[in-house]
Each structure stands twice: as structure tokens, then as C-alpha cells.
Amino acid sequence: MHLVLILVALIVFIVLATSKLKLNPFITLLLASFLAAFAFGLPLDSIESTIRGGFGNILGYIGLVIVLGTIIGVILERTGAAIVMAESIIKLLGGRFPTLTMSLVGFIVSIPVFCDSGFVILNSLKRSMARSLSVSPVSMTVALSTGLFATHTLVPPTPGPIAAAGNLGLENNLGLVIGVGFVFAIIAAAAGLFWAARCRNLPSTELEQAEEAFQEAREHYGELPSPMAAFAPIFVPIILICLGSIASYPTSPLGQGMVFELLNFLGKPLNALMIGLGFAAFLLKGEGKLEEFSRHTKKGLEVSAPIILITGAGGAFGSVLAQTPLGDYLGDTLSTLGLSVIMPFLVAASLKSAQGSSTVALVTTSALVAPLLTQLGLDSELGRVLAVMAIGAGAMTVSHANDSYFWVVSQFSKMSVATAYKSHTTATLIMGLVTIACVWLVSLVAL
Structure with missing residues (x-):
């Protein structure tokens, strides 16, 4: 549980540092990367290479x-x-x-x-x-x-969904996954789009x-x-x-x-x-x-230039989190709850929110869920497809400060971090919840 509390504290630090203290997001994310490395107990001799590698990758x-x-x-x-x-x-x-x-x-x-x-x-x-x-x-x-x-x-052929489909044994039925x-x-x-209509009054300096x-x-x-x-x-x-x-x-x-x-x-x-x-x-x-x-x-x-630096710093932060036991803890804890399509969604959403990459969340969760399909009642062709959809829904929940996409969207659109959280991050939360609700309803009828 303390691992989750550390993650929450780090996210709060990023939000407050960028929105209230007006620190540059690049410096904020670098500081968060070091804080995360120390808080999660990464070996001292690996911290520098992890941050540098995440930035460069x-x-x-x-x-x-x-x-x-x-x-x-x-x-x-x-x-x-x-x-x-x-x-x-x-x-x-x-x-x-x-x-x-x-x-x-x-x-x-x-x-x-x-x-x-x-x-x-x-x-x-x-x-x-x-x-x-x-x-x-x-x-x-x-x-x-x-x-x-x-x-x-x-939707394949985006790498994340196509990898998830392969991990779940659907490599020969990609047409169904795409449809x-x-x-x-x-x-x-x-x-x-529903949330976009409700963001019309949020401030932006883009125009x-x-x-x-x-x-x-x-x-x-x-x-x-x-x-x-x-x-x-x-x-x-x-x-x-x-x-x-x-x-x-x-x-x-x-x-x-x-x-x-x-x-x-x-x-x-x-x-x-x-x-x-x-x-x-x-x-x-x-x-x-x-x-x-x-x-x-x-x-x-x-x-x-500033967009590249901020995006790289976000990658460094995500790389540090990926080296911690946080992902394994969340995956092992949630995988024991027996929640059918809800379980893959929760695992993917936890991984996405923890380390930032949708592709990593899709690939990792599908590999973790693959041996559990029978226990989850998803060991059929359609069940496997719905598992991919549930993982995809989780992989969009949510895009925030440790996601390079968050910084690409906010910096190119000249939005403040606070506005980006209210608009883009909230939108991805709504997307994920609505999508998994629909996947769950379909599973009740079709499985």
C-alpha cells in the first residue's frame, strides 16, 4: 500500500509544482524522477542511467x-x-x-x-x-x-493493440479485433467529444x-x-x-x-x-x-526545443516508475480479485497511470492476463477480443504528467498544466470508464 501512496504523493508534487509554484515542467519532472528513484529505493548506481535511458528512449x-x-x-x-x-x-x-x-x-x-x-x-x-x-x-x-x-x-495495427492481440492468441484473427x-x-x-464540448470556457493562449x-x-x-x-x-x-x-x-x-x-x-x-x-x-x-x-x-x-525537453523528462519519470515494484504490486493484487473484463481494465489502468505509456500498459497487461483467461471466463474467441478491448480501455486511463502524450498535447496547444488536467486528463478518464462500461455490458450478453 505504501507504494501507491508514494505514487500519489509524486503526482501531487508534479501538479502543485507546475500549477501553483509555476516551476518549469522540465525541471519538475526531472525532480520527480529523482524523488521517485529515492522513494522507491532504486539502487543508487542505477538512478542516473535509468533517468538518462528513459529520457533518451x-x-x-x-x-x-x-x-x-x-x-x-x-x-x-x-x-x-x-x-x-x-x-x-x-x-x-x-x-x-x-x-x-x-x-x-x-x-x-x-x-x-x-x-x-x-x-x-x-x-x-x-x-x-x-x-x-x-x-x-x-x-x-x-x-x-x-x-x-x-x-x-x-485498433490494430497500432503496436499496442496488435501486441495485446498476439499475447492473447489472436494473431490469426486480427480482422475481428480490428472490427x-x-x-x-x-x-x-x-x-x-462529449467532454470537449464542456471545455469551451477553459483558458488557452494558443490563439x-x-x-x-x-x-x-x-x-x-x-x-x-x-x-x-x-x-x-x-x-x-x-x-x-x-x-x-x-x-x-x-x-x-x-x-x-x-x-x-x-x-x-x-x-x-x-x-x-x-x-x-x-x-x-x-x-x-x-x-x-x-x-x-x-x-x-x-x-x-x-x-x-522546449517540447522535446519536457517530453523527454516525462519519459524519464515513467522509466523510473517502470523500474520500481509498483507495477508488479498492482498487477498481482488486482489479478486475484476475479472481476472478468473489469480485472484486465484495472490492471491496465493502474499500469498506465503509474508509468505513463499506453503501449507498455497494453503489452504488460495482456501478458499478465493471458494465463488467467480461463479463470476470468474469457477463454473463447470473443472473450479474448473483449479482453483486448478491456485492456485498451485501461490503457487510456488516464493520460497525465508521466505520459509524453500529455506534454505533447498541452505544450503544442499552449495550455497550462492545470487546464490540461481539467481538459485532456479528465477526457481520457471519461473515455476509459465509458469504454469499459460498454465492454462489460457486451460481455454480460455475449459470454
Whole structure:
């Protein structure tokens, strides 16, 4: 029990230090990492390497993606491409339900793309839509973040759900997992959208720097790029990542030859975003394109640097917690309660809240639950699928200070930590609870 109390104390420290004492989140998370290491009794000779390793591991994946995504975003904004994208989507889907539109975009994008990368890629589009439609930027942020998060935790081929399905013996029936996951992801996204509508009055500085009305800003750019050219820097990488995911399916639908190798290479997020950056460069016009590109790159680096540092510090904090006996304690304690689909949910939610990574929660919980399926009454094809859904629901409960996604969402949206807790964190709690309630009801009828 004392392990849980230590975790609660650490989370309280992070919340108070960032919201009340106004400490920089980067320093706060580093302090929390050291405090956690000492409080949980990690060996002194491993503390430094654990923190350094956690910092580096998370940035090894998301760091370069953040940089490239930010540079692309700067170019999209400064060439007027983001305005073209906003107007095109509004024209296609209508402007009556902007948060629904944003949620749908995130929902689709995050099926093959990590939610962190998806938010980075789509942030400029979200900001332009919020500005053009005079919609609360916090509501739009929550709509996007929850739309991304729903499929990230529930629908293969995202790595977490596909690993959980494999651990539970469903590697040859991924079609069923994808179909059922899609249904529950819609429910989760709808729950997030519900909360997004209630965040319209929360403060944000994201749009305060806009000195002109949207129409004036549009005219400022003069001749705008075509919709195809404007969307290419975002959707070409997304399409490549999707094709890479399809090529990497266990059934090898595209074989193992040259096509597979090419798509597997181009579908890596870093490689795909480099290509997207190339398309973004084509948006530059007039003389001095190279100098203009250098200016946009410099601005992108300035914007992304603090986000990268905070994200890495969150990874360090999560890495320290992962080295403690906290996860084992929670898993062993909850696994003895015999709660059918509720038990996998509680284990995954505990792991997610304790160490921050949804993917780690999905993989670890599915491995722990696999030998217990018979005792839980889930030892059937549908039972195993519902177990994956329950674990996915837990893996979204909740995104807070030790989750890199929390910092990507809050920092890119220029929200204070307190506002991020009220909006994004609360939304993920509601999503998880609503989703597991629906999974439980289905289990009562179908099992």
C-alpha cells in the first residue's frame, strides 16, 4: 500500500509544482524522477542511467518526429497552407460541427500513426480551424487528442493493440479485433467529444498571438497554394505510414520482396515525415526560397526545443516508475480479485497511470492476463477480443504528467498544466470508464 501512496504523493508534487509554484515542467519532472528513484529505493548506481535511458528512449522515437512535424507546421502556417486545409475540410464536412470534424480526423489518422505523431502533424490544422470558425481552442484540442487516443489504444495495427492481440492468441484473427476495436473506439471518441464540448470556457493562449481576423490573415498571404499542395505535407506521410503498416501485417499481404522493403522503409514515421518536409518545401515561392526555408527551420527548432525537453523528462519519470515494484504490486493484487473484463481494465489502468505509456500498459497487461483467461471466463474467441478491448480501455486511463502524450498535447496547444488536467486528463478518464462500461455490458450478453 505504501507504494501507491508514494505514487500519489509524486503526482501531487508534479501538479502543485507546475500549477501553483509555476516551476518549469522540465525541471519538475526531472525532480520527480529523482524523488521517485529515492522513494522507491532504486539502487543508487542505477538512478542516473535509468533517468538518462528513459529520457533518451522516448526521444529516440518521438524527438525527431516532433522536430520535423513542427518545421512542417511552421511552413504550413507561414505559407497559408494551413488556412487552405481548414477551408477545404470545412467545405467538405461543413462548419456546423467543428469539434466532430476534428475528432474524426484524429480518429482516422491514429489507426496507423502513434497518437503523439498524429497530434504533432495535425496541430496546425486544428489551430487554423479553431481560428477560422471562432471555436474554443481547448475544445478543439480535446476533440483532436481524444479522437487520436481512441484508435491508438483499441485498433490494430497500432503496436499496442496488435501486441495485446498476439499475447492473447489472436494473431490469426486480427480482422475481428480490428472490427470490434473500431466499434469501441467510436464509443471512446464520442465520450471524448462529449467532454470537449464542456471545455469551451477553459483558458488557452494558443490563439492570443493572432493579431488579425481570420479573413485578414488569409488575405495577408496573397496567392495561396492549391488544396492538393497544402495537404500533401501532412497526408503523404500519413499514407506512407499506412502503407508501411499494411506491408508489415503478420500475413504479409504484399509479400517479402522489393515492394515490401520499399513500403516498410518509407512507412517509418521519421522517413515519411522527411518526405513530407520535402513536399512542404515546394510550398515556398518567390526568390530566396533557401533563405526562407532556413528561417522556417530555425523557428521550428525554437518552438520544438522546449517540447522535446519536457517530453523527454516525462519519459524519464515513467522509466523510473517502470523500474520500481509498483507495477508488479498492482498487477498481482488486482489479478486475484476475479472481476472478468473489469480485472484486465484495472490492471491496465493502474499500469498506465503509474508509468505513463499506453503501449507498455497494453503489452504488460495482456501478458499478465493471458494465463488467467480461463479463470476470468474469457477463454473463447470473443472473450479474448473483449479482453483486448478491456485492456485498451485501461490503457487510456488516464493520460497525465508521466505520459509524453500529455506534454505533447498541452505544450503544442499552449495550455497550462492545470487546464490540461481539467481538459485532456479528465477526457481520457471519461473515455476509459465509458469504454469499459460498454465492454462489460457486451460481455454480460455475449459470454
